[in-house]
Amino acid sequence: MAARATRTEKIDIRLTAAAKQALREAADASHKTVSDFVLESALLKADEVLAERRVIKLGATDWEAFQAALDAPPKPTARLARLVSQKTILD
Template identity: 50%
Template sequence: MSHDHENDSIRKTGLASYRRSKADARDRSRSLSDFVLESALGRAEETLADRHSFSLDAEKWAAFMAALDAPTRDLPRLKRLLSEPSIFSGRDPA
């Protein structure tokens, strides 16, 4: 399979998935964003259901706590990305 054909297949699959999700959201009288968020959270719960606790040795625990206590970093590229319209904002992809 050529690289271009593979990319085209991925795009078609993604577009079909997007349209199916949009239709499912509409059928449930929800926004697409709410539908996707709910689906993602449900999948995360399924994935992590058997993990009730996580254990770390003292060194990793200290690193974990230091990361939690550290001040937040300014991430301009992430800020810019999150300020752009989402594919879930209601406009159809080109």
Template identity: 45%
Template sequence: MSVSAKNTLRMAATASGRKIAEFVLESAMERAKETLPDRQLFGLNAKQWAAFQAALDKPPRDVSRLARVLRKPGVFETGF
């Protein structure tokens, strides 16, 4: 970490009345809470929701190659 980055963190921690470790952890947690919903939640309008539900309700496609692969014993079953 650069000297400049350390100084910035130290000044920000002091200004907020926290130790550097507390300030860094709190800041990282806030950023994580901002980042995760973008990856876990998504919004759909009524038309998109209907299309999504229709896709879920459709029967699965027959993927015979995949079925064959899944029937074969895996490396943990047969050894390396």
């Protein structure tokens, strides 16, 4: 962690003695405190999980179908016709 912001929040977790020892050993091997090691590891995993929700990976065929759907005009519906026929604040 390059820039260290003031930490004001806290998370308490329960773990086994073996898990605590493993974290302590891994932190020592990384030349970090257990808190820094756990926080950095958790944030890396959080970024990974959130990236999976933000990135859509499509093959060429699916990508073309996706682009075609985006480029296609909206299907006419009664609600859409009503919406475009109403005056707006700009009229």
